[in-house]
Amino acid sequence: MKWVIAMINLRSDTVTQPTQSMRHHMTNSSVGDDAYGEDKSINNLQHYCRELFNKEDALFVTSGMLSNRLAILSQTSPGDEIVLDYNYHINFFDSAAAASVCHVLLNNRFTKDGILTIDEINEALNSKPRYEYFSQIRLVSIENTINGWVGKIFPFNEMKRLRHYTQLNNMSLHLDGARLFNAHIETGISLSDYAAQADTVSVCFSKGLGAPFGSVLMGSHETIRKAKKFRMWMGGAFHQAGFQAAAALFAIKNNIDLLKNDHENAYLLKERLENISELSIHKNSGETNMIQFSLDNIGMSSTQFISNCEKEGLQLFHWLPGVVRAVTHSGISHSDILQSVEIIKKVIFHHSNKNRKEL
Numbered sequence: 001m002k003w004v005i006a007m008i009n010l011r012s013d014t015v016t017q018p019t020q021s022m023r024h025h026m027t028n029s030s031v032g033d034d035a036y037g038e039d040k041s042i043n044n045l046q047h048y049c050r051e052l053f054n055k056e057d058a059l060f061v062t063s064g065m066l067s068n069r070l071a072i073l074s075q076t077s078p079g080d081e082i083v084l085d086y087n088y089h090i091n092f093f094d095s096a097a098a099a100s101v102c103h104v105l106l107n108n109r110f111t112k113d114g115i116l117t118i119d120e121i122n123e124a125l126n127s128k129p130r131y132e133y134f135s136q137i138r139l140v141s142i143e144n145t146i147n148g149w150v151g152k153i154f155p156f157n158e159m160k161r162l163r164h165y166t167q168l169n170n171m172s173l174h175l176d177g178a179r180l181f182n183a184h185i186e187t188g189i190s191l192s193d194y195a196a197q198a199d200t201v202s203v204c205f206s207k208g209l210g211a212p213f214g215s216v217l218m219g220s221h222e223t224i225r226k227a228k229k230f231r232m233w234m235g236g237a238f239h240q241a242g243f244q245a246a247a248a249l250f251a252i253k254n255n256i257d258l259l260k261n262d263h264e265n266a267y268l269l270k271e272r273l274e275n276i277s278e279l280s281i282h283k284n285s286g287e288t289n290m291i292q293f294s295l296d297n298i299g300m301s302s303t304q305f306i307s308n309c310e311k312e313g314l315q316l317f318h319w320l321p322g323v324v325r326a327v328t329h330s331g332i333s334h335s336d337i338l339q340s341v342e343i344i345k346k347v348i349f350h351h352s353n354k355n356r357k358e359l
């Protein structure tokens with residue numbers, strides 16, 4: 001008889017499955033043609049987000065990546081520059097689209113800790129001539145929480161400073177808040193206070209909140225009007241997508257508080273992994289729902305390590321060569337975390353043993 005191993009999936013918080021109650025809610029939601037503004041569920045979601053984040057307008061879109069692209073397109077012209085940290089998602093995973101779809105230049109800063117500051121932007125601004133016919137910095141983009149900095153929370157006071165600076169310098173400020181709900185639940189700072197610090201805010205429903213689909217981009221009437229046009233240009237307009245919007249609204253209303261469990265599980269994982277001397281754990285691990293560790297002291301590639309873990313029932317994410325990421329989410333329990341630690345220990349033990357035998 002062949003045993004099927006139940007997988008513990010820590011690859012990302014995008015792997016969450018809709019719960020039965022969410023599925024039920026979706027099935028019973030009302031839909032219409034959004035091209036005519038007649039999809040009630042989409043209208044409800046957009047209305048709810050406008051109120052919750054206190055922004056003039058909100059637009060439901062397919063994904064976080066599309067939302068970021070629309071924020072760029074609606075606040076820049078071809079040839080403009082965006083200043084951001086190298087590890088923010090817009091550069092780290094999506095730079096091809098910035099160049100090919102948005103026709104902008106990413107002026108990446110290698111910040112020491114993931115927090116883009118006024119000094120970094122000034123440096124970007126003053127490092128080349130800025131006569132009117134040269135490239136201009138029109139947009140500053142930040143992220144909260146910061147995926148590429150292991151779920152780190154962008155400090156609120158720094159956001160306020162950036163807001164002030166960008167307003168004075170004729171730049172817009174975009175907040176990629178794919179995981180802003182995680183920052184909010186951890187700091188207690190309201191979503192509207194966070195949103196007030198940026199011209200545009202993008203949030204995702206298909207990460208820790210557990211909905212199957214979608215993001216919302218928020219900003220001024222004028223910016224969202226442009227974003228809607230660009231969404232259509234990219235074939236991203238909807239007809240009866242209210243089923244998805246209903247799931248997103250259900251997620252916002254019911255699941256934000258649950259993120260606290262994910263953070264506790266991530267912290268537990270970090271604490272347990274710190275006891276494994278062969279691993280170097282990234283210092284931001286466990287601040288919200290992410291963990292990263294390096295395999296430098298083990299002498300094993302991350303591909304091999306991940307494949308060996310998977311054979312034992314644990315899925316992890318290859319971040320960079322030698323660097324592995326784990327993300328907690330609603331599908332992960334306390335006991336999954338303890339079991340994951342045992343699997344990781346076992347994989348390291350077998351590898352060291354094999355090496356010893358070969359010597």
Ligand SMILES: Cc1ncc(COP(=O)(O)O)c(C=O)c1O
Nearest residue numbers: 063064065066089143147176178
């Ligand atoms: C910070 C950040 N922004 C944007 C995205 C893209 O979201 P999506 O996968 O919905 O396109 C992600 C995905 O993980 C992300 O971490």
